[in-house]
Amino acid sequence: MRHITVVAEHEYKVHIDEHFEGVLHSISQSHSKIFVVAPAFVAETFHLERVLHALENATLFIVPEGEHQKDIAVVEKIWQALGENGLTRSDAVVAIGGGATTDLGGFAAATWLRGISWYAIPTTLAAMVDASVGGKTGINSHAGKNLIGAFHSPTGVHIDLRFLATLSDRDFAAGLAEVIKVGFIRDASILDILQKQNTVSSARTVAEDLIFRSVAVKADVVSADFQESRLREILNYGHTFGHALEKISHYEMRHGEAVSIGLVFAAELSGKLLGLNMDDISLHRTLLQQFGLPTSTNVPFGPLLELMRSDKKARGSMLRFIGLNSVGNPHWLEDVSSEVLESTYERMGP
Ligand SMILES: NC(=O)c1ccc[n+]([C@@H]2O[C@H](COP(=O)([O-])OP(=O)(O)OC[C@H]3O[C@@H](n4cnc5c(N)ncnc54)[C@H](O)[C@@H]3O)[C@@H](O)[C@H]2O)c1
CATH class of the missing domain: 1.20.1090.10 (Dehydroquinate synthase-like - alpha domain)
Incomplete structure (x- = not known):
């Protein structure tokens, strides 16, 4: 297992070659609640419901596939669910998916309560090498791609190489x-x-x-x-x-x-x-x-x-x-x- 440090508005690490189940367990122990966003394909393929069920303080929120999730209507649904689940400043969003999901999850975290913690668990090569690292979060709009967004670095990026097998x-x-x-x-x-x-x-x-x-x-x-x-x-x-x-x-x-x-x-x-x-x-x-x-x-x-x-x-x-x-x-x-x-x-x- 190796890691690389990024220094942005705060310092965080990109961990390479971890097992996401253990990562979710330790993230859940650092917060009273965690809110996990993932597209259906990723949730089903990697049995997220079962993994999160064991944690007790986790909510799984399924988002559309690909670029369809980077949409203000999806963000609104996430805000509503964050409210219903009572996510506070000490809680965290976890984005598990490709770059579209880490962009979306990071943006939801950036905008909820003016910014709560978030973690990236990238599942595509593009998200591992690029989208999940660097703190750029955002969504698309009619005006263009990624024009709405925020710089909001994750608390940690956790790369599990096993995800690449299904890519x-x-x-x-x-x-x-x-x-x-x-x-x-x-x-x-x-x-x-x-x-x-x-x-x-x-x-x-x-x-x-x-x-x-x-x-x-x-x-x-x-x-x-x-x-x-x-x-x-x-x-x-x-x-x-x-x-x-x-x-x-x-x-x-x-x-x-x-x-x-x-x-x-x-x-x-x-x-x-x-x-x-x-x-x-x-x-x-x-x-x-x-x-x-x-x-x-x-x-x-x-x-x-x-x-x-x-x-x-x-x-x-x-x-x-x-x-x-x-x-x-x-x-x-x-x-x-x-x-x-x-x-x-x-x-x-x-
Ligand atoms: N924030 C940044 O700095 C930054 C940098 C580069 C790209 N991006 C953004 O990232 C997005 C592109 O990322 P992407 O290519 O990961 O796209 P994506 O998130 O749309 O994922 C592509 C497809 O792969 C599926 N998938 C995800 N993980 C899988 C797995 N392990 N096995 C099989 N299928 C899987 C997804 O469900 C999706 O259908 C774009 O929206 C781009 O703007 C952001």
Whole structure:
């Protein structure tokens, strides 16, 4: 069992390779009540009702699957249940699920009584390496994805690697897109490890190492810039384009699939504006395709551009991107013109 420390508005640990049943038991002993949110699939597959029944002070609240749960109507139902169950400032929310569930559970905790404790027990690779760490919580709205939210760090993040066994190859690969992103912006050893694994099955065998390295980078960056005044923006490499695609697909694409295409866009943009070399640009495609991730799209450019303008990383009307000078050396691209973006998009091919 290993752990990594994050220093944000408070210090907390990301524990890797724990058993969630024991974790729930000890969390329940630290609070008079715990309120557990999980999607039905996770609750049923991992017998949460039975595990929580043994604890006596736990309530299980089932939320919709995927992005459907990141909705104000779901938050309202949670607030109502928190009230009915008398959750006080000394109690806690526990989010067990993918990144959508940790975003939602964290947001409910951030807003109840102006902020109560919460714990993340991520069950997808994307949530383990990214969503559950860093204290960004939130929901979607008609205005866009993740535009409503709060910085509210968990009290603890507990990763149980056994959850990965039931994760589909598609969802595992979607998580790998974020791992690959971390490799390009900060830790090239991740790229070396992944170049030796040419299928999702073989990447699964090195999951613990990949998770440890990815969380270490995220923890480091978040600890230096919790509220994203500058450095933390490097974690958005590939995301401005990715978020636009995700929205256009009505969230049918996995977050990681959209980020995968966004990474290729960011690499091509880096080639154009920063001179990122061809080998590094090709490495983006090779690695992503190795795990069956998409690297291009035929969505028309106009609507993508409009959505990129409304991304929360835009400042005023300026379109900003994170690019790469070289692997491990990110660069802030300010005020990129729409002509440059369109020609970059054309270079990506269909
Ligand atoms: N807060 C952050 O910093 C941050 C960072 C990255 C991503 N995110 C958010 O995370 C979300 C994406 O996360 P995700 O890809 O985990 O999506 P998700 O939470 O929608 O999970 C994907 C699917 O996997 C299922 N699932 C969960 N655990 C499983 C398991 N162990 N076995 C089988 N199936 C399982 C879920 O029920 C769901 O249907 C997006 O909403 C994104 O915005 C947040």
